[in-house]
Amino acid sequence: MTDSEFSRIVDFVSERYGIDLRSKQASIERRLENYMVSKGYKSYDQYMNAVEYDILGMEEQNFIDLITTKHTYFYREPEHFDFLRDVILPEIKEKENATKNMRIWCAGVSSGEEAYTVAMIIKDFLGEEYDAWDTGLMATDLSRKVLERALKGIYSSKQLENLPKHWMADYFTKLNHKQYEVIQEIRKNVMFRQFNLVNPFPFKNKLHVIFLRNVMMYLTEEMKRDLINRLYGFLEPGGYLITGLTESIEPESSNLEYLGTSIYKRPLY
Numbered sequence: 001m002t003d004s005e006f007s008r009i010v011d012f013v014s015e016r017y018g019i020d021l022r023s024k025q026a027s028i029e030r031r032l033e034n035y036m037v038s039k040g041y042k043s044y045d046q047y048m049n050a051v052e053y054d055i056l057g058m059e060e061q062n063f064i065d066l067i068t069t070k071h072t073y074f075y076r077e078p079e080h081f082d083f084l085r086d087v088i089l090p091e092i093k094e095k096e097n098a099t100k101n102m103r104i105w106c107a108g109v110s111s112g113e114e115a116y117t118v119a120m121i122i123k124d125f126l127g128e129e130y131d132a133w134d135t136g137l138m139a140t141d142l143s144r145k146v147l148e149r150a151l152k153g154i155y156s157s158k159q160l161e162n163l164p165k166h167w168m169a170d171y172f173t174k175l176n177h178k179q180y181e182v183i184q185e186i187r188k189n190v191m192f193r194q195f196n197l198v199n200p201f202p203f204k205n206k207l208h209v210i211f212l213r214n215v216m217m218y219l220t221e222e223m224k225r226d227l228i229n230r231l232y233g234f235l236e237p238g239g240y241l242i243t244g245l246t247e248s249i250e251p252e253s254s255n256l257e258y259l260g261t262s263i264y265k266r267p268l269y
């Protein structure tokens, strides 16, 4: 890959998706190479012409699936789920007791494990009252490929190894000796949608919690600043923004209050 071909990819991805690829040349080459050869592209420029000028956007979608890092697993960074169960959900339950409406967004959800973990925590927490609440959880990602996996809700027994013991019996159906499917009662409460975080958010109402975990580490500084600002505006007063454990938000860049372990709160006033 020539310097100018790499610059072209870096600029395109930064402008369209806010993703920073500047230090990733070797890994981008590795990720694109097989695909380009299989499709008969003779150079990165020829390939990028197809990505940028494909009216149907299919080649662009494949490109996104190739360049994004989608690693995730159930109950990842458990301190966030403990905080959700012990602090956030009791607060929402008290505050929204009259409306019974809970608004949570998992942004950059990848193949669904994060959103299903949240949904199962909510189900555990609400117990008998679960059906009385509208707990519709929005779960979005840029990559269509991971969303297809998320929608299927089928995972291997290995992926479920570290879950609370009763979840396996209560929230999954065994399909065969290797595969388990998330039960319909949980799946119906998670709405998976394709969404690029660069775009205006599709919400009518402000949110109680936003999970933006292990996404910011892939974004440009400009995108991070803009995103945090916009997310702040979409949080309920007293609402929470949770980032990945290795990610942080500069205190001077927003009015969010830092509570520790990558948990931020929009002040009440």
Ligand SMILES: C[S@@+](CC[C@H](N)C(=O)[O-])C[C@H]1O[C@@H](n2cnc3c(N)ncnc32)[C@H](O)[C@@H]1O
Pocket (backbone or CB within 6 Å): 017, 018, 019, 068, 069, 070, 071, 072, 073, 076, 107, 108, 109, 110, 111, 114, 140, 141, 142, 143, 146, 195, 196, 197, 198, 212, 213, 214, 215, 218, 244
């Ligand atoms: C490493 S995964 C994180 C999954 C999950 N949140 C977790 O912590 O396990 C990062 C995800 O962010 C998504 N992503 C990256 N840039 C995005 C953007 N501009 N808009 C929406 N999703 C994006 C990727 O497609 C990928 O699935």
